Every structure is written in structure tokens, then in C-alpha cells.
Amino acid sequence: MKEVSEASNLLAFQSIQSLDPNDDGNVFVSPTSYWLAMAMVYNGANGDTRSEMGQALQLQGMDIEDFNHQNASLMEHFTNVNDEELELNIANSIWLNQTYEFLDTFQQSVTDTYQAELAALTTPEPINEWVSNQTNGKIKDIINQIDQEHVAILVNATYFNGAWTYPFDENNTQERTFHKKNNSSVEVPFMALNEELPYVETDQMQAVSLPYGENEDMQMELFLPKEDIAMDDFLEGFTLENWQEWRDSMEIQKGNLRMPKFSLEYEAELQNFFQSLGMEQAFDTQEADFSNMIDQEQLGALYIDKIVHKTFLDVDEEGTEAAGATSVEMKTTSIEIGENFDMEINRPFLLTISDNETDTILFMGMIHEPTSID
Numbered sequence: 001m002k003e004v005s006e007a008s009n010l011l012a013f014q015s016i017q018s019l020d021p022n023d024d025g026n027v028f029v030s031p032t033s034y035w036l037a038m039a040m041v042y043n044g045a046n047g048d049t050r051s052e053m054g055q056a057l058q059l060q061g062m063d064i065e066d067f068n069h070q071n072a073s074l075m076e077h078f079t080n081v082n083d084e085e086l087e088l089n090i091a092n093s094i095w096l097n098q099t100y101e102f103l104d105t106f107q108q109s110v111t112d113t114y115q116a117e118l119a120a121l122t123t124p125e126p127i128n129e130w131v132s133n134q135t136n137g138k139i140k141d142i143i144n145q146i147d148q149e150h151v152a153i154l155v156n157a158t159y160f161n162g163a164w165t166y167p168f169d170e171n172n173t174q175e176r177t178f179h180k181k182n183n184s185s186v187e188v189p190f191m192a193l194n195e196e197l198p199y200v201e202t203d204q205m206q207a208v209s210l211p212y213g214e215n216e217d218m219q220m221e222l223f224l225p226k227e228d229i230a231m232d233d234f235l236e237g238f239t240l241e242n243w244q245e246w247r248d249s250m251e252i253q254k255g256n257l258r259m260p261k262f263s264l265e266y267e268a269e270l271q272n273f274f275q276s277l278g279m280e281q282a283f284d285t286q287e288a289d290f291s292n293m294i295d296q297e298q299l300g301a302l303y304i305d306k307i308v309h310k311t312f313l314d315v316d317e318e319g320t321e322a323a324g325a326t327s328v329e330m331k332t333t334s335i336e337i338g339e340n341f342d343m344e345i346n347r348p349f350l351l352t353i354s355d356n357e358t359d360t361i362l363f364m365g366m367i368h369e370p371t372s373i374d
Helices: 002-018 031-044 047-056 064-079 104-112 124-134 231-236 240-249 271-276
Strands: 027-029 086-096 117-120 152-163 174-179 185-201 205-212 218-225 251-260 262-269 308-315 319-325 340-344 349-355 361-367
Touching: 002 027, 002 031, 002 064, 002 240, 002 271, 002 361, 027 031, 027 262, 027 308, 031 047, 031 064, 031 086, 031 104, 031 152, 031 308, 031 319, 031 361, 064 086, 086 124, 117 124, 124 152, 152 361, 185 340, 205 240, 205 251, 205 340, 218 231, 218 240, 262 271, 262 361, 308 361, 319 361
Parallel strands: 086 117, 251 340
Antiparallel strands: 027 361, 086 152, 152 319, 174 185, 185 205, 185 251, 205 218, 218 349, 262 308, 308 319, 349 361
């Protein structure tokens, strides 16, 4: 599953640099969610449409059997997370207009490989209820309306709830100043922790890893550009290669960490993002070829109309709850520092929530204003 994990991670870094921020300037995505949703769609593509999708998903010639096998292994790995302090739920569903039927090969692929639930496409309510149930009520109203032209809607829901291995003491939480991108500031509650943690520092940034659960199988990585490094400049060097090297360079060090306690919601449509990666034909009302999904002689051209992605994040003293329903040269050499580190995340920062064994990024965010949802 290494190849699909890396391809999914590459999409994560491309999306964090491409998607528009919300009103608070934040971007927060679940690459695992939109990867699996698009993987199901890919199974139904054919011809040039499949070729373009393969390039956009960066599959580099991987055949469909290997692609599905690796995705199935990835889902099985996440399903078998064995830690009472971690909850990870990844679910897929496909809603089909009952006027049509899926081809047998497609239906078998999505049910066997992706454990997708099949249901009738009627109104938005059953879909929204399904997503809400799968995400502990954090993602709602993923679908606003269903038209007569809708043939099928493919949905992924990803939910994560993890308790910190080293929780923050609520008694140490206090209001402090967070400096925003536009030279303004906001007062937010900052949590404080003095602990031995995986840490690395370069001349461009500080990074620390906060593990979850008893087994520390998953963690949140926080990346804080130095005060004289603008986020836009830092983001140019925030690549998969550097992310991997920074993680590998982390060493256990004792230190003080202060970080905001916050929550956010994010929503984006991903059509333009995937089109920018060369996936054009799948959205073309005349040229799209999804003849591996439904016999297109039944209905004419079947195409992708919209890709909606919604996420939720809540970070507090106990842990993290997250849900998703779909150039400056960076130096990586560590700086020699003293025995203790001091890191205060009081300006825009980046975060990832990732899995240790597969290196898969479940969630990724760019936070410019860490306030709480009202």
C-alpha cells in the first residue's frame, strides 16, 4: 500500500497550496477522504478519462487490480487500529438513481474493495444522515439538492478521535496572543505542555510531533515557520519530500510547547483542483467516459458534475476530533540546540495528522486564525 499512500499524500500537499481558505484564512482537508471517493470513481472510468484520472491521482501506470488491492489493504489497516484511545472510522457509500444499474464488475469492485454501501438515490436527507452518523454528527448537509440529472453520488466519510498520549493540563490553559497574517492579532486560549516529544528545528521552522493513544500509532505534526519567514514562502517548500525528511529528523527532546485550543469547519469544491492536475475529460458533458460504471448507451454521457469536500477539526487539552467527508529553498539540516526546546505556536502554522506504519496523511491543515466554532 506504499504507492497509494504516497500518491494520496502528494494530493494532500498539492491541495493545501491550491484550495481557497475559508473566512478565517484556514484550509483543512482530509486527503484520505477524497482519495477514496475518487478511487471509487476511477474504477468506473474508461479510455482517455481513466488515463487522465490516473495521471491526476499520480498512479504512474499502476494497473486497476494493484490499485484496488493497495487501497483495500490501506482500509483494512485503518479498520484494525487497536487502541482504546483512538477511534478511526472510514466508510464509503454509493447512491444510485434506480432508473439505472451498475455494471457487475464495477459494483463488485466498490463493494469488495471499498466496502461501499449501496442505496437508492432519492432525496438529500438519507445521504446527509448517513454522513452525519459516520462522522459523529460533525459533518452535515454534504448534499443540498438532487436533480433529475443525478445518476449516482459516491461518498466517503472519515472520522478520527484521538486522545493525546501526553494530555495538556487544563489548569495551565490561559489566554495569549495569536498573531495573524495581516499583522492583526486575536486572543485565544493557549494550552501548555512540558514533555519529552519528537522535535526538530531548522533555520526555517520548528516542528514537533504529538502522539495519540497508548500505542502512539498516530500523531499530529505541527510545523511553525520562523518569525521572519512568511507563510506563503514557507508553503513553497512544504513538500512531501521535506515533510518526510523533517519527520525522520525528529529526535526525542524535553521542551515546552504552547499551542492554541481551537476548532474549525472547512468546505471546498474540488472540481477546479482536479482539473488543474489534468483531469479535464471527467467533467466534460460530451467527452467523459465512465462506461466501466454504467452502460452509457442507457443514458448518454455520464460525467462528474461536482466534488464537495467538508471537514471538521477540534483540538483541546484531551486530544483531537477530526472529520472529513471528501520559491524558497528549504533547508532540512537540523540546527544544534540546547537540551530543552521552547515552541509557542502564536502565528500561522501547518499541521498534519498521520499514521506511523503507512505514513498516510489522514488530515492536513493550514491555520491562520485558531478560533473556536460558536
